[in-house]
Amino acid sequence: MYDVAKIRADFPILAREVNGKPLVYLDNGASAQKPQVVIDAVTRGYAEEYANVHRGLHYLSNLATDKYEAVRGIVARFLGAASEDEIIFNSGTTEGINMVAYAWAAPRMQAGDEIVLSVMEHHANIVPWHFLRERQGVELKWVDTDATGALDAEKVIAAIGPKTKLIAITQLSNVLGTQVDVARICQVAHEKGVAVLVDGSQGAVHAPVNVAEMGCDFYAITGHKLYGPSGSGAIYVKRERMDEMQPFMGGGDMIRDVSKDVITYNDPPMKFEAGTPGIVQTIGFGAALEYLMELGMKNVAKHEADLAAYASERLTGLNWLGLQGTAPGKAAIFSFTMEGTAHAHDISTILDKKGVAVRAGHHCAQPLMQHLGVSATCRASFGLYNTREEVDVLVDALELAHSLLG
Numbered sequence: 001m002y003d004v005a006k007i008r009a010d011f012p013i014l015a016r017e018v019n020g021k022p023l024v025y026l027d028n029g030a031s032a033q034k035p036q037v038v039i040d041a042v043t044r045g046y047a048e049e050y051a052n053v054h055r056g057l058h059y060l061s062n063l064a065t066d067k068y069e070a071v072r073g074i075v076a077r078f079l080g081a082a083s084e085d086e087i088i089f090n091s092g093t094t095e096g097i098n099m100v101a102y103a104w105a106a107p108r109m110q111a112g113d114e115i116v117l118s119v120m121e122h123h124a125n126i127v128p129w130h131f132l133r134e135r136q137g138v139e140l141k142w143v144d145t146d147a148t149g150a151l152d153a154e155k156v157i158a159a160i161g162p163k164t165k166l167i168a169i170t171q172l173s174n175v176l177g178t179q180v181d182v183a184r185i186c187q188v189a190h191e192k193g194v195a196v197l198v199d200g201s202q203g204a205v206h207a208p209v210n211v212a213e214m215g216c217d218f219y220a221i222t223g224h225k226l227y228g229p230s231g232s233g234a235i236y237v238k239r240e241r242m243d244e245m246q247p248f249m250g251g252g253d254m255i256r257d258v259s260k261d262v263i264t265y266n267d268p269p270m271k272f273e274a275g276t277p278g279i280v281q282t283i284g285f286g287a288a289l290e291y292l293m294e295l296g297m298k299n300v301a302k303h304e305a306d307l308a309a310y311a312s313e314r315l316t317g318l319n320w321l322g323l324q325g326t327a328p329g330k331a332a333i334f335s336f337t338m339e340g341t342a343h344a345h346d347i348s349t350i351l352d353k354k355g356v357a358v359r360a361g362h363h364c365a366q367p368l369m370q371h372l373g374v375s376a377t378c379r380a381s382f383g384l385y386n387t388r389e390e391v392d393v394l395v396d397a398l399e400l401a402h403s404l405l406g
């Protein structure tokens, strides 16, 4: 049974107060809180087991290397990858997508080639492709959401043309909570010889993932949203795509031999991991993924679906609230404005006084904000430890904000 009270006790920060009120943490879409097992893994990593990895022959270096390298298998298991050699460590999704842009896309795309994107991408899955547009004349093709915030996979597929080389798409919108049928997109894209990069930053947090079944070429995740340390992350790269990639960051660890005239590279995935990595962050990331697998991502998804249904019901009852995104099956991420002149920042400040942490702004998704015709929204994003009672606290705090600002 999913015992949310017991789970909450695993997260020490949830016991604290903010502004004299119990913390109601609804900013999980930005970054999630950490369970004690992750905090312990990080503390132990520095206090007892720290040394640089891969280089030394001494005890601590071997221990740190073993702990660090074991995480590759944990990530592969979490994502359903066929082999841990398909996992490249990094500092998070932003680095993962930039790596694909520099190491895979840039060397193989010419002026006029196309990348298909959805309008609800995070800037991390937009800006690296703009670089290719600016530098190489690559064209970006955008697919819009409908009035409910749903993104029709068939519209993405219809955007594929003879010059399309890549579809770069989120599995789950960080603003609207919309889920995308990425498996369907991968299936058709591959029939047409087009690669698919899936931004799994939000998708992997809320439901089980299996990249082999999904059929994507690249799948990026970020540790801090998965209840792990910031500065940790990974990207799954299908083996044949990894073979097509050129290393883009040079330094220690990614080489086999260096002389004045030639270099030879390490085997993948290390060929794409230059320099001293986030050793302890990655070890903490492994602890977070093991924690999630123990809870069971199916159970997390079920709990969050209940929260999403309850929050939808309560929030749609507030007829002065402008809810953005009501697509069927949406995740427990709610963006909203308030009728009148209330600014998202003012709303979030009032909520904060009630101990409710939400995010206000453009959520690094400015093309989506333009599409929605708003400059900013407030966003309440739920996680595995949130409760129906916290939905009620949010609604009470919103009613207060409306009475003060409306």
Ligand code: PLP
Pocket (backbone or CB within 6 Å): 029, 030, 091, 092, 093, 094, 095, 122, 124, 125, 170, 172, 173, 174, 199, 201, 202, 222, 224, 364
């Ligand atoms: N993609 C999505 C959908 C996100 O929500 C985020 C973070 O908000 C990112 C990418 C970027 O993740 P990071 O900042 O951890 O690299």
